[in-house]
Amino acid sequence: MRYTRVVLEAFGYTLPEEVLTSEELEQRLAPAYQRLRLPYGRLELMTGIRQRRFYAPGTTPGQISVESGRRALAAAGVAGREIGALVHGSVCRDYLEPATACGVHAALGLSESCLVFDSSNACLGILTGMLQVANMIELGQIRAGLVVGTEDGRSLVENTIERLNSDRSIDRRQVKQFVASLTIGSGSVAVVLCDRELSRTENRLLGGTVLANTAQHDLCQSEGLQTFMRTDSEQLMLAGVETAKRTFDRFLKELDWSRDDVDATICHQVGVAHRKLLFEKLNLRESLDYSTFEVLGNTGAAALPLTMALAAENGRFKPGSRIAMLGIGSGINCHMLGVQWGPASDAAR
Numbered sequence: 001m002r003y004t005r006v007v008l009e010a011f012g013y014t015l016p017e018e019v020l021t022s023e024e025l026e027q028r029l030a031p032a033y034q035r036l037r038l039p040y041g042r043l044e045l046m047t048g049i050r051q052r053r054f055y056a057p058g059t060t061p062g063q064i065s066v067e068s069g070r071r072a073l074a075a076a077g078v079a080g081r082e083i084g085a086l087v088h089g090s091v092c093r094d095y096l097e098p099a100t101a102c103g104v105h106a107a108l109g110l111s112e113s114c115l116v117f118d119s120s121n122a123c124l125g126i127l128t129g130m131l132q133v134a135n136m137i138e139l140g141q142i143r144a145g146l147v148v149g150t151e152d153g154r155s156l157v158e159n160t161i162e163r164l165n166s167d168r169s170i171d172r173r174q175v176k177q178f179v180a181s182l183t184i185g186s187g188s189v190a191v192v193l194c195d196r197e198l199s200r201t202e203n204r205l206l207g208g209t210v211l212a213n214t215a216q217h218d219l220c221q222s223e224g225l226q227t228f229m230r231t232d233s234e235q236l237m238l239a240g241v242e243t244a245k246r247t248f249d250r251f252l253k254e255l256d257w258s259r260d261d262v263d264a265t266i267c268h269q270v271g272v273a274h275r276k277l278l279f280e281k282l283n284l285r286e287s288l289d290y291s292t293f294e295v296l297g298n299t300g301a302a303a304l305p306l307t308m309a310l311a312a313e314n315g316r317f318k319p320g321s322r323i324a325m326l327g328i329g330s331g332i333n334c335h336m337l338g339v340q341w342g343p344a345s346d347a348a349r
Helices: 022-028 030-036 042-047 061-076 100-108 125-138 154-166 176-183 233-255 272-282 300-313
Strands: 006-014 018-021 051-054 083-088 115-118 144-151 187-195 204-212 220-222 229-231 264-267 321-329 333-341
Touching: 006 061, 006 125, 006 300, 018 022, 022 030, 022 042, 022 154, 030 154, 042 176, 042 272, 051 154, 061 083, 061 100, 061 144, 061 187, 083 100, 083 125, 100 115, 100 144, 125 144, 125 187, 125 204, 125 300, 125 333, 144 300, 154 176, 187 300, 204 233, 233 272, 233 321, 233 333, 264 300, 272 321, 300 321
Parallel strands: 083 115, 083 144, 264 321
Antiparallel strands: 006 187, 006 204, 018 051, 144 187, 204 333, 220 229, 321 333
16 A cells, blocks of 8 residues: 555654553562562563553543543644544553544544544554554545554553462463563553645655454454453464564565665564564664663553654654554554655755
8 A cells, every 4th residue: 555645744642650660560479479480580581671651540541542632633733623533543442332532532622524433453453543544534535634542551460460369270381371461551642644735744654564364363362451361472473473574575565665775663562572583584673673662561552653652752763764663463463554754855865
């Protein structure tokens, strides 16, 4: 897929204040660690995650998404009446129905002619929403759209700690399927996409590609980030990276890029082992990448766009930089999108 009219205009994000370090988390797991004779420090050593964050108990995803949405609209300078579509793309939501996007739409005071819905696609929900909005802009159906999502892993982490401490039937082999749950954090991000005629930034969404390897859909299954999740972490990593390799080859061909054309990457934030293997398979330098998993953990669908927002805020992207957004989600699905950051200049290219 290729776009000529779509611009990734602005981000807005909201981070929780409460911090839980991996060391503190392991202290809370003391009964399980002592019973299973697990070495302390193992979690951070395996994942590279030093800490994760949580919103206050009782906070709903929609509440935080409203704040992130407001910040994104303000950063974009796009009036609410211009937003033709609002998509809420996180795994976490306020209710099964109505769509969490409905409450966000009402709080933001957007137009009644705005298309409003939730997008559910595991850790790719926000990227999927971005594709849907981009397609509508390219077709001339809308001039701008807002994609937002908030993940709060507090309940999942706390339920996993309680389960590991209390369920004496779990042995050292079985504990592996709960490790991924202990890496989950919280975060919220909103993205404004618009037609080039409205843009002040010229951060062009050039296009991308998708790939579905659904034969591997049972490697990670969850009833929601608020409950329990079982993950075959090792097999999911191997299958996910192999799927990403196939997707990346198609991505380069679709955008007519070579590996040398990629100036920066943002990928899904899982952990240090995943990133190392991914970049080996893609034959890319890890130095191209910007990561947040060390301090935010895995924030689900918010992880990739939130990391991109922080990278942009910290001046990671130069004018004209070509950025590869490398999205991988359980299912297994891959979305890879290419962005040219601002107008290209001779110095930048």
